[in-house]
Amino acid sequence: MVDYMEYTPHEIEPKWRQWWQAQQTYRVSNQSEKPKYYILDMFPYPSGAGLHVGHPLGYIASDILARYKRLRGFNVLHPMGYDSFGLPAEQYAIQTGNHPEVATVRNINRYREQLDEIGLSFDWSREVRTSNPAYYKWTQWIFMRLFEHYYDRDANKALPISQLVSRFATRGNAGMNAVCDDDTPAFSAEDWFAMDAREQQQMLLKYRLTYPGEAYVNWCPALGSVLSNDEVKDGVSERGGHPVERKMMNQWNMRITAYADRLLEGLNEIDWPESIKEQQRNWIGRSVGASVRFDIANHDARIEVFTTRVDTIYGVTFLVLAPEHELVAELTTDAQRTDVDAYVQWAGARSDVERMADTKKVTGAFTGSYVQHPFTGAAVPIYIADYVLAGYGTGAVMGVPSGDQRDWNFAKHFHLPIVPILDAQKDLEEAADPTKEGRYINSGLINGLDYAEATSLLIGYLETNNVGKGKTQYKLRNAVFSRQRYWGEPVPAYWHDGLPHLIDDEDLPLVLPAIDKYLPTENGEPPLARAENWTYTPRQTAETPVAFASVEREPSEIFVVPDIAEDDIISIPVPPYDTVQIESFSQDATDDEQTQDDLLPSHPLTLSRPLELSTMPGWAGSSWYFYRYMDPANDQAFCSPEAMRYWQAVDVYLGGSEHAVGHLLYSRFWNHFLYDLGLVPEREFAKKLINQGMIQGRSNFVFRAKESFFEQYLWMKVLQPYFEEEGPMAQSKSQSEEGYKYDFAFGANNLVIEVTSYKMPEKIERIRRTAEADRKRMLVLSTEEITDDINHPETIAAKIRAALNSREAFIVTPSRPSCEQLYVSQSLLYKYNADVFTKLHVDVSLVENDVLNVEKAKANQQFDKANFKIDPNGQFTCSYEVEKMSKSKYNVVNPDDMVREYGADCFRMYEMFLGPVENSKPWSTSGITGVSGFLRKFWGLFFDSAAKRNPAAEPADTSLFAVSDAAPTADELRTLHTCIKKVTEDIERFSMNTCVSNFMTCTNELRSLNSSKRAVLEPLVVLLAPFAPHVAEELWHHLGHETTVCDAEWPTYDEAHLQLSTIQYPVQVNGKMRGTLEVAVDTSNADIEAMAMAQEFVKRSLQGSAVKKFIVVPGRIINIVA
């Protein structure tokens, strides 16, 4: 036992954590007189790597806010849970044969330990896990409600399918403004009754908000599953980087497009970062324009195009269809058939990457057919080209070469006429001019008009003559909702008669079945097909009785709707799927609900049906979890209306920006839907969103070029040469005037160069021009040169050396060297690099001073497995790059070590001190000593530090707790109140880094004042409590309190204590700082002027000039204008 108190985080921190737990300090009640505050972190996917130092950044920031709000008298909901369905656990299961839950639970336990260690104030009694059946019961429940509703544009909300049925029965779908599939035909009430039950249900599928349907989907063969658009980046899967192909499949979909406008409008009412809103707007991609129909000469069909520039219609000189367009084959004349077929085939074989790569090259083919211009009647040739995308609009565009550069390029290439349409257009021989200025020429109806006049006139004309209409087009696609995986929520639907049916609400949750292997079956079905008895026996279902023998399907046909002969169907009207009675917020939400039970009989059945085999995607469970925290144990509803009435919506939501168009858009979609049903209180679930920055790690790696790389282009730039060392593996680093770092080396068999950028050819052209503008010369080594030289590295070395000596950058465009000979280090290649390099990440422990320990690496088998060629000298210099922390990059830093070494409080404050929460920054521990020192100094204010210097002089039996009850001085009070003011204001604007600075400043001042008075220190402990809760709790109890500091009262500052008796005025002469002047607070301006003019430095600066103006900004500054 020491005889004075030392700051020992390792002792006090666990002690208080246990105490908080025993006291249930963080338990939150749904009943309170206090105002509520809901602060939410995006819950993590519990990965096997555990929590790294990047995760807690947001958790700590939100924890500080939560603790602060609590001290300000709010009842704060601050929960945490796990997004525990996901791919890694499933892959682990495939490898080990263990149930994915095993790995999931283990990872969750590890996360929990780590989270606890940081002292976060989560109410763990409210924990949610998306993979828990009691939770996913409600995910399934929401899915079923989506199935039971359609979107009505006139009501501007989701309505029950039953209403649609009534409507169809009275007026058909004519004149109806409901969101449905594009190919939905118009029909009358008579038509509706003429349909048999199955046809009616299939029609309804075109309207339901979730539905199975044929569509082009992103199919990833490596993952054996489909992916949604936001899960695909640059043509490969976001997870794993596997190739993705477009494939027509029958899958469950979410009709998110129904909410496109509302999701767009909703952005205006929420306080989210502009970049996120922009990304969502971009993703939704609304563009307003017109659709125009072109009649095909000598053919019945018509081609519809979408355009945002209908005013340019008179400039149309050709039409272009996507090669996949359904009319291509029909329209192609015999004379053109060879050309067109070849082109279609060629275009189909091109990958997305290739297509994006050369957008400059004009390709296409003439079909031989013509359309009639709707205004002039002129014959307009129809082409096909792959710059027109099949997936956007109608897959056809009108070519206006005078106003659109792509059309212009196309016209030039195929020698098509270019017609100017505006008098303000520039020379159209050089380029297209997309201007909207000026008056129209060569434009029939609209000659002489301006843009606005022309547009409205033309749209009016299109509509009255029935050749088109004003139209709004979206980029947003309906979201594919099926995943062919095991570890996800089973879709609560079964199949019968080629139609999906919902299981009964009472049978929820539909729990994942036990299976022997977590792989797809041999004939390619999802893993759920392995389950025995994966069938459902409807309770009192109203499904159509049919002759079962004919529709019992092989499992492999599950995703296809089979054709069923009419004879097989006993035709009776089918009731809609029941709507459940739900307690509702708004009265009108239930008003129009009605079931059709009275119209349509139901037939009890006891036969089992095959259940849906696919599961839901990862984003299903995370699209509504914020409500579950409010009422986590409820088994009657996903959340009780009472709980929602109290907590409303999330006040502050914190998480990474990588979810901008995934989770954050889907959640908003589901929330809008639930709002329409009156099930949730607010349109938008999160009022304010804060994106925490990513904490990146340092990755060591080497690159290995793939064969295909050498057909591509490489741009290398070395800015300042160093040739001090010329050993077999010389390496040097430096900093050039421009501030670039580089390193390169020549080896007997190796050439290592820093690659600064890699671009496509046309990009290189641009870069070359930039470089020339910078007056830097560049050396281009031709393909031939490199090919010749690649087997003689010393020759290349000489060339490069010559280039470097003259400070030239250079471009290398090798065509076919042997790839082992070119190692490329530290590169910025990302966009295209999946095709170009294999990036071999190297474990940190294998690298010392940037040099790879090859022996260890071999022992570790890190390179054997990558078939990496090791430098013969046994040394290899590793480059590094700052990138995302990830297990696969061997660059994860866990918070555990930090907590062990410095304590949780120090770790918390250090993470905050790194900079604004929103900023991304590489992890570095330099600077943590500053925070550590601060905590010890702060602690030292409470204890007599003399004892530390000279323990012998102190009595052995005193604890030397040295806080006095004496009255504080004005200086002490000013220090305290300044700190209160700044910390309070800074937390409110979420500026945690400056809060920490303020604490440091305050502590330093108190130390120099030699202050240790209760009246000052006690409020400071409360201020510090959100940031460093453990030490605050310890000191709080030292100060004699028995209850937790978490329930203390946040101190308020008093302006009076901030006042000084004198003011130091900065004095400027002609706007330049010349000195300072100290005056009493109540000095009049005239006196200040007299005093200022008497100052030596003022006289000197004025140099005798007459003063024109004397400005005093009270309390701020003095400026003398001469």
Add this chain to the structure above:
RNA sequence: GCGGGAGUGGCGGAAUGGUAGACGCGUUGGUCUCAAACACCAAUAACUUCACGGUUGUGCGGGUUCGAGUCCCGCCUCCCGCACCA
């Protein structure tokens, strides 16, 4: 190409239109020590001056203002997102 954001010491970063660089790291010098570490004290934008001081400084060029890192106009660069989206 379109959209969003940002450019401030050696570094992370501070600055309601009012002394640019708070706070911390790093560096340098000092105290303590046999010594080292820790700790403590001091200095630290650049240039210039023996010094007092002076000059220049928030990506570049203009402007508004008594006064601009901050506001306005025109550029440059970097990062992020989207991208033959008609």
